[in-house]
Amino acid sequence: MSNEAIIHGADVHTSHDAHHDEHHVHHHKETFITKYVFSMDHKMIAKQFLITGIIWAFLGGLMSVLFRLQLGYPDQTFPFLEDILGHWAKGGKIQPEFYYALVTMHGTVLVFFVLTAGLSGTFANFLIPLQIGARDMASPFLNMLSYWFFWLASVIMLSSLFVQTGPASGGWTSYPPLSALGGASEGSKTGVDLWIISMAMFVVSSLLGGLNYISTILNMRTKGMSMTRIPLTIWALFFTAVLGVLSFPVLLSGFILLLFDRHAGTSFYLSDIYLASGEALPNEGGSAILFQHLFWFLGHPEVYIILLPAMGMVSEILSTNSRKPIFGYMAMVGSLFAIAILAFLVWAHHMFVTGLNPFLGSVFVLLTLLIAVPSAIKVFNWLTTLWRGNIRFTPGMLFSIGFVSLFISGGLTGIWLGNSSLDIHLHDTYFVIAHFHIVMGVASFFGMFAGIYHWYPKMYGRYLNNTMAYIHFWVTMVGAYLIFWPMHYEGLAGMPRRYLDYSSWVSFNQFGGLNRFISIVAMIVFAVQLLFVFNFFYSIFKGRRVTSQNPWGSNTLEWTTPIRPGHGNWPGEIPEVHRWAYDYGKDGREFIPQTEPVGANESHH
Amino acid sequence: MSLTTIFILAILLLGFLITFQIAKASEYVGILKGEKKTLEQNNRINAFLLILFLVGGLIGVYACHELFKGKILGEAASDHGQKIDKMLYLTIIITGSVFVLTQVLLFWFAFKYQFSEKRKVYYLPHNNTLELIWTVVPAIFLTVLVGYGLFYWFKITGDPPKDAQVVEITGKQFNWIMRYPGKDGVFGRKYYKNISDAADNSLGLIWEDVPALNLKADKAAQDDIVTDKMVLIENKPVKLIIGSRDVIHDVGLVHFRMKMDAVPGTPTTMWFTPLYTTKKMKEITKNPDFVYEISCDQMCGKGHYSMKGQIEVVTQAEYDIWMISQKAKYQTAVLDKQKTDKPATDSAKTAIVNPVAANAVAVKK
Secondary structure: OOHHHHHHOOOHHHHHHHHHHHHHHOOOOOOHHHHHHOOOOHHHHHHHHHHHHHHHHHHHHHHHHHHHHHHHOOOOOOHHHHHHHHHHHHHHOOOHHHHHHHHHHHHHHHHHHHHHHHHHHHHHHHHHHHHHOOOOOOOHHHHHHHHHHHHHHHHHHHHHOOOOOOOOOOOOOOOOOOOOOOOOOHHHOHHHHHHHHHHHHHHHHHHHHHHHHHHHHHHOOOOOOOHHHOOHHHHHHHHHHHHHHHHHHHHHHHHHHHHHHHHOOOOOOOOOOEOOOOOEOOOOOOOHHHHHHHHHHHHHHHHHHHHHHHHHHHHHHHHHHHOOOOOOHHHHHHHHHHHHHHHOOOHHHHOOOOOOOHHHHHHHHHHHHHOHHHHHHHHHHHHHHHOOOOEOOOHHHHHHHHHHHHHHHHHHHHHHHOOHHHHHHHOOEHHHHHHHHHHHHHHHHHHHHHHHHHHHHHHHOEOOOHHHHHHHHHHHHHHHHHHHHHHHHHHHOOOEOOOOOOOOOOOOHHHHHHHHHHHHHHHHHHHHHHHHHHHHHHHHHHOOEOOOOOOOOOOOHHHHOOOOOOOOOOOOOOOOOOOOOOOEOHHHOOEOOOOOOOOOOOOOO | OOHHHHHHHHHHHHHHHHHHHHHHHHHHHHHHHOHHHHHHHHHHHHHHHHHHHHHHHHHHHHHHHHHHHHHOOOOOOEHHHHHHHHHHHHHHHHHHHHHHHHHHHHHHHHHHOEOOOOOOOOOOOOOHHHHHHHHHHHHHHHHHHHHHHHHHHHHHHOOOOOOOEEEEEEEEOOEEEEEEOOOOOOOOOEOHHHOEOOOOEOOOEOOOOEHHHOEOOOHHHHOOEEEOEEEEEOOOOEEEEEEEOOOOEEEEEOOOOEEEEEEOOEOEEEEEOEOOOHHHHHHHOOOOOOOEEEEEOOOOOOOHHHOEEEEEEEOHHHHHHHHHHOOOHHHHHHHHHHHOOOOOOOHHHHOOOOHHHHHOOOOOO
């Protein structure tokens, strides 16, 4: 047998079956353009979001490697950087303006383009119709527009990297006056305009997507799929969409005011400013803090927009691979709901040291620490789901376990930062970087990886290579802790964020060796992500073929579709649902799909 | 591109190729061995690695702590700082215990309940008692933390004692300007459009009438002292009035554990009591180079990382001597320069306390 035959199986029936399925589904003619470019099939749009997200994740990660190079080796020069970056790395040394452009773009790209569009965009599109039993989204056309607005946003953001004065460089939060005044920073010239326009396109994309997700989940569930029977992935994606729809418009309003301040002579955010160039600006009476309120009114829900889909997918994958029902389904839904509500009531915990009224601050302390309660419920429920299960460590499962571990580690430090008196010391230090990278960045990435490994067979009808997957998991898991755990100590020492060189500071120069260590690990972890990207694209064409309809023995509806479902998902009738999604290990049976009617002798829970 | 770069890239590429070949080969082997057997084998290896990760991780956490504990907090140099450190220790005890407990459970469960042909899973969809326990217990601990936190928060952000020293600090790209009120104890008025670095008036103090801006001279401004270093008195509460000339900065005082944004157009304040003179801190930290540094903790542009200020904490006697040596900014920036043209008028020393201006810190026109 040839290697190809080993890997794909010599099973003729498989390809015949696949052809058979397609025959049913493809009742309209598809061209390359309608199938791969302006596709209205939710599955193809999901793949478009995913692949665009992967490209952005590569760029965003590469940026972090560049600035880690500066942080790890502040006293060295790297001539090859000048070859690539030109005057941004004069003499092989990353210039301060460019360093700040890198951190700004790294944050913007990863928060919005990768972990919002790449995560929600991919899995909401892919899973909602498949798991609730719908042929497509409520509006496939808006869905297509959602992707193409994201694409437009991507192109504009990318183009800002090539502007002479550089891309936006005031941090991903873009606080004015810094972001409003070209005279205060080079990046605030053309860079911020492009940044705002790109973000506006992004908000449109996210609203079109979000409204679609909500209406699809509410209206298009198949027969028998009541709201209490939908998988937790769908609940999580539902709350995510609600958060996005309610908070992104506020962000947009903040950006529009910023645009007015930049070009129309208004003073929403500007007051009493005398630039170093010797120019006193005419603006008086604005409040720079207003922008922070508008920004964080989205900004905080945004971290849950990033985190909830990961939580939902992890719940689903943990249960499937423990061969045991998710523990406390209703409590899981309730805690998602509680988190979604509280997400709107805690934004000012990012602003404890802005001069905020201390009483107002205390209210936000209370509400912030309240989030720890639903978070604790989720963690303990995940742990109980594992307890007395029969666990298969598929790559998706490993990433899910990794997610829980990271969510615990990063969530607990949130209790430190949410307590305003501690925040006075820890605010804007490396402690914050460690906290949000672990709990929001890496944890959500783990949720995303878990989702990709778990649903890849459904997306492409092939498996990812397992060995590369395990290498990917273990190096990333160990690496993530090695990178971010020691940063807590730098933060406790008060080391501020967004410094490109600490060597001139008596208070912060004790961590030179540690910074170098972190940089080296970061580069190794980045290299391993390239291995994943390679595995991803290679396996689309050459991966081991999926030969059974339900490879994970899962209960949910997507595994009742053909191995490579066409547009419309089910060749015949949409299946009817008779039970919740988590009947694993019930009455001695390994799993009972949602489509199976409840038997007469079945036990109740 | 240099030779080393090409060399590193070649090594990377080779590493990828080898990994890829191994991965491919193991996939063939896996299929030949049978899917079930491969799954069981992978399962055992990964379960073992998970428990190894737990043990290694916990040892790593301990080692990391041993390695860095001497480099972090040091002695808190203010009364507020001591409260914050106390909070920190309480929080680390609670969250640290939860951390160890939950991580151990997570990895131990994963290891213990790894796939086995013989195991029958326990069908447990929910249990109200358990869920109630892990809703209520965290809530109780959080209440304790919130209670302590807010108790200190209100102490720290409350009003400073009446006898507190008052110093103004203003951020600009990329350094700090300090102002003392001078003999009259009153900060004179300033206006940002009156700022002129060329005329050595970096804060826009209204020393003289400025008809163009419709400003009347404020005598209280004439004895104000402007410096680039902050001198504070040991054991005497100090209130900082914080402002910014251009973008948002942040007065970060790591040894005092204090921090407050400097916002253009909106003055902010904070207060604390320095407990040790710089000299004493040199002994406490055993670092002869010790200085109280002011770091900018809010991204403010390309020089953000180098926006450094300095505080020197001294005894009252040393402070008095220092203060006598300081000249009013009006004196050095205007009068001394006029002296070269004509004899000086001694107006700087005749500043009158103006009760209206006494409360006006950053009054606009």
